[in-house]
Amino acid sequence: MIAVGSDHAGYELKQEILEHLKERGEQFEDFGCFSNESVDYPVYGKKVAQAVASGEYEKGILICGTGIGISITANKVKGIRAALCGDCFSAEATRLHNDANILALGARAVGGGLALKIVDTFLDTEFSGDERHARRIRLIEED
Numbered sequence: 001m002i003a004v005g006s007d008h009a010g011y012e013l014k015q016e017i018l019e020h021l022k023e024r025g026e027q028f029e030d031f032g033c034f035s036n037e038s039v040d041y042p043v044y045g046k047k048v049a050q051a052v053a054s055g056e057y058e059k060g061i062l063i064c065g066t067g068i069g070i071s072i073t074a075n076k077v078k079g080i081r082a083a084l085c086g087d088c089f090s091a092e093a094t095r096l097h098n099d100a101n102i103l104a105l106g107a108r109a110v111g112g113g114l115a116l117k118i119v120d121t122f123l124d125t126e127f128s129g130d131e132r133h134a135r136r137i138r139l140i141e142e143d
Helices: 008-026 042-053 066-073 090-099 112-124 131-141
Strands: 003-006 028-030 061-062 080-083 104-107
Touching: 003 008, 003 042, 008 028, 008 061, 008 090, 008 112, 042 061, 042 066, 042 104, 061 066, 061 112, 066 080, 066 104, 090 112, 090 131, 104 112
Parallel strands: 003 028, 003 061, 061 104, 080 104
Antiparallel strands: none
């Protein structure tokens, strides 16, 4: 199950991604926002991050104008490894090496066609499980 959220700047791209997830046969929940009306991205970043951190959702997708603010917000939640990706190589690497559980996208930085390919890459790539990567994840998560 995938938790999806955006602010107003990411709303249109989120709608494209939700349709794409349907076409892929993915199960997901839309955590908002639900229009182009101005909202505060931390509200939606936290909702999705908390849903993923709880274990109820396997992965998350967050979108704001740049992807920066919403990824910073998500990464404040314990257990979240949100990665801002603007290309497929980064999406693949963050899954293989970092076992990232949230993909962040910048709607003003990435077009719809590329964004959908980034989503596919993120969702289709498994964590490598290599000990060196697992060790680094443990180091990231230490208090």
